Amino acid sequence: MERFAYHLPMVILVLLGCTSQDTNPREAMVFRDVNVLSMENEAVLSGQTVVIIEDMIHEIGSFQEIQPVGGATVIDATGMYLMPGLAEMHAHVPPGDSPPRDQVEDILFLYIANGVTTIRGMLGSDYQIPLAQEIERGDVLGPTFYVAAPSLSRTSAADMASAERLVREHKSAGYHLQKIHPGVPIEVWDHMASISKEIDLTFGGHVPADVGLVHAIETGISTVDHLDGYVQAVVSDDVVSQINTGRPINLQGLVSSVDESKINEIVQLSLENDVYVVPTLYLWENLYGITDPSAFLMQPEMKYVSAAQREVWRRQAAAGPRDSPDVLEEFFDLRKRILKALSDAGVGILMGTDSPQMFNVPGFALHRELELVGESGMSNYEILRSGTSSVARYVSNHLGLDGNFGTIAPGQRADLVLLGSNPLEDLSNLTDRIGVMVRGRWLPRTEIDEGLSALAHKHSLGN
Ligand SMILES: [Zn+2]
Structure with a gap:
């Protein structure tokens, strides 16, 4: 992961409902050069950059087209697969x-x-x-x-x-x-x-x-x-x-x-x-x-x-x-x-x-x-x-509620799974997780594994 200098364009500030005086950047995260399985159809789009701002998917486009969002945490996801949670x-x-x-x-x-x-x-x-x-x-x-x-x-x-x-x-x-x-x-x-x-x-x-x-x-x-x-x-x-x-x-x-x-x-x-x-x-x-x-x-x-x-x-x-x-x-x-x-x-x-x-x-x-x-x-x-x-x-x-999840598209809730291999080829690749994003909060594999170990330890003590 690396961090870019932050220059959020005015158009994004407007989309986010910020005022022009609002200089506080909202938390952003970028998956760079990733294969996207949007689940809108069966296609896998390669070489994509997916921009998350706070808890929403903000933008998706080809790796070359999208400028890095300043200040964002960037995950270099070359060769990986991003799909909805x-x-x-x-x-x-x-x-x-x-x-x-x-x-x-x-x-x-x-x-x-x-x-x-x-x-x-x-x-x-x-x-x-x-x-x-x-x-x-x-x-x-x-x-x-x-x-x-x-x-x-x-x-x-x-x-x-x-x-x-x-x-x-x-x-x-x-x-x-x-x-x-x-x-x-x-x-x-x-x-x-x-x-x-x-x-x-x-x-x-x-x-x-x-x-x-x-x-x-x-x-x-x-x-x-x-x-x-x-x-x-x-x-x-x-x-x-x-x-x-x-x-x-x-x-x-x-x-x-x-x-x-x-x-x-x-x-x-x-x-x-x-x-x-x-x-x-x-x-x-x-x-x-x-x-x-x-x-x-x-x-x-x-x-x-x-x-x-x-x-x-x-x-x-x-x-x-x-x-x-x-x-x-x-x-x-x-x-x-x-x-x-x-x-x-x-x-x-x-x-x-x-x-x-x-x-x-x-x-x-x-x-x-x-x-x-x-x-x-x-x-x-x-x-x-x-x-x-x-x-x-x-x-x-x-349920009559907003179904703004389940696909990867701008405006959708940022509930995502990043995988090391393609789940369309083999569903067991769903367990080849690099990390999970829930409402824009990123949990890398290491954090997930720590949590699982703690849970296993707790139960091994008879709790
Ligand atoms: Zn039941």
Whole structure:
């Protein structure tokens, strides 16, 4: 890094809203001679200079065209790749009224350390709204945080009046969306959906069995997480009536009765209604099929979570898979086929893991999820889009907020990852990080590694 003498041109001062008397330069940073993967399309632009002023991307152009901004910190990024930071769209930040602050900040840091600069927390509590604001102001280091409200479920929303009271309260408290859990009865759902529309609070998460995927989509669910309901939506009519009459059906019965024509029907319905899907493949495969928990506990990222958390996972997994390896493979394969069909048709896919469930270490799990999503046949570009530009589209279309991130363009939030190699060629290059920028704050690899070591040390002491 080096520093240039500072001469901010008047035009920039005007753009920044400074007065002509304002001689205090605003903090600037330049990535020089970098390969830019803007995520506006699949192209990689080589030899670019990207100028960041405070927390925004200010200018991008060829290395020769852009004059160095005086006073800026310059990173010579020759041969490196700059892309937007990733998003985790099914995160869990610790629940409860006031969980230990260090636990919350450790999780936020794990996201940043893994290049995740946006999260959607899928089970809110009251402390999380001010926390999201602290992050936005830069008082706390963390990814931009969209906060789902405490969930509507069989218990919290047993009747229409309770559901209505909750969604109205959640809207006025400032939550960004309403989380749904299983068990909401259909009449309560319909009432919730109409009130949510009236007060402009979108909802997403699980699809209650009583509601079913088709009805959930038609009444406005904005994200279907875990591919909930999609397998049930593509099985034969016989199996559907068996499910509807309450007779149990096992996994084998489900996967062996797929009606291929129904895949296209549900894909089209999803597309027409601008539904987004958060597949959480890695979580689902862990929930159904871990034969050897000890192998998971050997994963390098396990040192960043507490011994107590590891023990919870070990016990959850100890029961082992309920189904035969063949049936499980067919089931996982079906989920991937549905995902690929959704993606091919243009349905918005969003990256997410449900960390910290079942061996999902926040941040690290997202990279394990990408490997599995890759097995569906989605291209690397499509997968990267699910963690960047598609997320911004979801935020503006459904949360009604400014989706000024997820691409590299002037005016976008400076949430970036600098990589040593091209992630389009191999998604594992996403871990070849030179550094992460979050809201214009640059964290070089050394600083990230120090933070991770400190966290590993803390947990090695039994904290
Ligand atoms: Zn969850």
